[in-house]
Amino acid sequence: MKKISDKVIGRLSLYRRILRETLILGTRKLFSYQLANSAGISAAQVRQDLMILGYMGSPTQGYDVHGLLECIEEFLDDPAGQSVALVGIGNLGRAILDYFSGRRPNLSIDAAFDINPEKTNGVIHSCRCYHLDQLLQVIEEKGILTAIITVPADQAQGVADRLVRAGIRGILNFAPVRVKVPPDVFVQDIDIAMVLEKVAYFSRPK
Amino acid sequence: MKKISDKVIGRLSLYRRILRETLILGTRKLFSYQLANSAGISAAQVRQDLMILGYMGSPTQGYDVHGLLECIEEFLDDPAGQSVALVGIGNLGRAILDYFSGRRPNLSIDAAFDINPEKTNGVIHSCRCYHLDQLLQVIEEKGILTAIITVPADQAQGVADRLVRAGIRGILNFAPVRVKVPPDVFVQDIDIAMVLEKVAYFSRPK
Numbered sequence: 545m546k547k548i549s550d551k552v553i554g555r556l557s558l559y560r561r562i563l564r565e566t567l568i569l570g571t572r573k574l575f576s577y578q579l580a581n582s583a584g585i586s587a588a589q590v591r592q593d594l595m596i597l598g599y600m601g602s603p604t605q606g607y608d609v610h611g612l613l614e615c616i617e618e619f620l621d622d623p624a625g626q627s628v629a630l631v632g633i634g635n636l637g638r639a640i641l642d643y644f645s646g647r648r649p650n651l652s653i654d655a656a657f658d659i660n661p662e663k664t665n666g667v668i669h670s671c672r673c674y675h676l677d678q679l680l681q682v683i684e685e686k687g688i689l690t691a692i693i694t695v696p697a698d699q700a701q702g703v704a705d706r707l708v709r710a711g712i713r714g715i716l717n718f719a720p721v722r723v724k725v726p727p728d729v730f731v732q733d734i735d736i737a738m739v740l741e742k743v744a745y746f747s748r749p750k
Numbered sequence: 751m752k753k754i755s756d757k758v759i760g761r762l763s764l765y766r767r768i769l770r771e772t773l774i775l776g777t778r779k780l781f782s783y784q785l786a787n788s789a790g791i792s793a794a795q796v797r798q799d800l801m802i803l804g805y806m807g808s809p810t811q812g813y814d815v816h817g818l819l820e821c822i823e824e825f826l827d828d829p830a831g832q833s834v835a836l837v838g839i840g841n842l843g844r845a846i847l848d849y850f851s852g853r854r855p856n857l858s859i860d861a862a863f864d865i866n867p868e869k870t871n872g873v874i875h876s877c878r879c880y881h882l883d884q885l886l887q888v889i890e891e892k893g894i895l896t897a898i899i900t901v902p903a904d905q906a907q908g909v910a911d912r913l914v915r916a917g918i919r920g921i922l923n924f925a926p927v928r929v930k931v932p933p934d935v936f937v938q939d940i941d942i943a944m945v946l947e948k949v950a951y952f953s954r955p956k
Contacts, residue, residue, distance in 0.1 A: 553951050557944045561926060582928065626950045635845035640942065642841045648943065651950055689953040692946070714953030716946055720767060722788065730952035732945055736846065737854065738763045739938055740898070740922055744832045744857055745759050746936035747895040747920030 548596065550730075555593050556616055558583050563613040575606035621650040627688045629712070631703045632695035633658040633673060636718055640692060641669040653692070655682050676706075683710035690714045697721040704731075754802065756936075761799050762822055764789050769819040781812035827856040833894045835918070837909045838901035839864040839879060842924060846898060847875040859898070861888050882912075889916035896920045903927040910937075 562582045566574060576594075580587040594600075594607075599615045601607035628644075630637055630653050637656065644653050656673045658664055664675045674682055683691075691712045695703050700719035707715060714730040717723055720738065725731055768788045772780060782800075786793040800806075800813070805821045807813035834850075836843055836859050843862065850859050862879045864870055870881045880888050889897075897918045901909050906925035913921060920936040923929055926944065931937055 547956075550948070550952070553948045554944070557947045558941075561941065561944060562928075565927065584928070620947060620951055622950075622954055626954070628946065628950065635841075635848045639841035639845040643942065644946075648947075651947065690946075690950045712953070713955075714949040714951075716949045721771065722768075722790070730949060732949050734940060734942070734945060735764075735767070736849065736940070737857075738760070738767060739940060740834065740850075740896075741763045741826060741854075741857065742756070742759045743920040743922045743936060743938050744828075744834065744896045745826055745920075746756070747918070748828055748832070749919075750753075 550732075552593055552596065553620070555583065555585070555589070556597075556620060559590070559593070560613060560616045560620065563609055563616070566609050567613065572609055573606045574609050574612075576601060579607070617650075623650075625650050625652070626690060627652060627654040627686055628690045628692060629654070629679075629683055629686075629688045629707075630656045630671070630692040630694060631658075631676070631679070631707070632693060632699075633660075633663045633668065634694060637692075637694040638668060640694065641671050645669040645671070654686060655688065657682075676703075679706050680710045683707070683712065688712065691716070693717045693719050693723070695719055758799055758802065759826070761789065761791070761795070762803075762826060765796070765799070766819065766822045766826065769815055769822070772815050773819065778815055779812045780815050780818075782807060785813070823856075829856075831856050831858065832896060833858060833860040833892055834896045834898060835860070835885075835889055835892075835894045835913075836862045836877070836898040836900060837864075837882070837885070837913070838899060838905075839866070839869045839874065840900060843898075843900035844874060846900065847877050851875040851877070860892055861894065863888075882909075885912050886916045889913070889918065894918070897922070899923045899925050899929070901925055 559579060576590045577587040580590045597615050597619050599612055633656050641653055653671050656671050657676045657679050659676045664673045666673050691707045693700055693703055693715060697719050700721050700723050704723035704725055708725055708729055717731055717733045720735045782796045783793040786796045803821050803825050805818055839862050847859055859877050862877050863882045863885050865882045870879045872879050897913045899906055899909055899921060903925050906927050906929050910929035910931055914931055914935055923937055923939045926941045
């Protein structure tokens with residue numbers, strides 16, 4: 545299969561969110577321009593993305609919301625479910641553990657790590673916590689491929705190195721620093737401070 | 751002045767982060783290709799972005815790190831400092847209050863709001879907390895233009911409406927739903943679950 549880009553996957557994930565909201569509101573059919581409008585992109589882009597899935601709408605009735613949602617889920621999710629590890633049980637780490645606890649049937653944070661012994665050997669928001677020294681062993685045993693980094697900037701690279709050695713293939717990095725990983729490991733950064741700076745810039749009268 | 755795009759501001763903010771790291775490491779001069787390499791973009795893009803600031807490097811010595819950093823800060827920051835409001839004092843809200851407490855001299859969260867009376871009328875991570883009913887009054891009094899939404903999805907639109915009425919011009923929205931605002935209000939979404947889904951997708955063996 546042709547390699548799907550980062551941006552396409554991001555948009556499919558956004559369509560899924562919109563389709564779920566649409567279903568809750570009781571709407572069963574949706575035209576590409578309506579989905580495009582909700583997503584803030586062009587209808588041509590929506591049609592092009594959904595063509596990758598091989599999903600066709602009816603020109604007169606639009607897409608079947610339920611069918612399209614199933615099709616996107618099948619494409620994005622691992623039917624067996626995926627485990628995620630989190631490193632750094634500070635405020636942000638806890639917030640993320642709380643947020644994901646039981647929310648996504650196909651995606652769950654199954655192990656959290658920290659260097660502080662007071663934070664390990666317990667369960668936080670139904671996630672088992674371990675000392676960082678157990679990272680390699682736990683991640684290998686559980687076959688975890690995805691990790692979240694919520695440690696301070698100066699510890700992020702060391703943690704990323706350990707994660708890669710343990711077999712992690714994708715990292716969501718909240719530390720405000722770019723981590724170096726082999727080219728076949730996917731990294732997505734979320735630097736909350738940087739995003740807030742941007743919003744603050746656009747808030748000011750020009 | 752020509753309207754600067756969202757993407758340019760995002761990159762300038764990233765350059766600033768990299769330049770700060772560079773200074774800490776003791777490096778005083780940097781070529782555009784080095785900055786580009788750290789930022790994961792092309793050198794031509796870096797030069798084009800910095801030209802907007804009117805900042806020129808020397809072809810033989812590169813950019814002066816300290817000078818360029820000052821120039822970017824002058825461009826991005828309000829010299830008088832900017833206040834930010836946060837709505838939703840849950841786990842994520844608290845994590846963000848903690849993270850920003852005293853970290854950025856030019857950007858501080860000066861008011862937090864919640865509907866739960868147990869969470870208001872106190873101070874969390876040096877930020878004063880208020881009941882949501884005081885939002886309009888407090889934001890107007892403090893002249894706040896930027897806000898962060900960390901409430902659940904079903905409350906996000908109502909909160910966004912209140913914020914806009916109070917004069918907010920930029921919103922960082924963590925609720926997993928798109929909020930509708932007038933076209934002159936800037937909104938940036940961070941949907942952590944959606945980003946994690948993308949990382950999980952790219953972690954799987956294809």
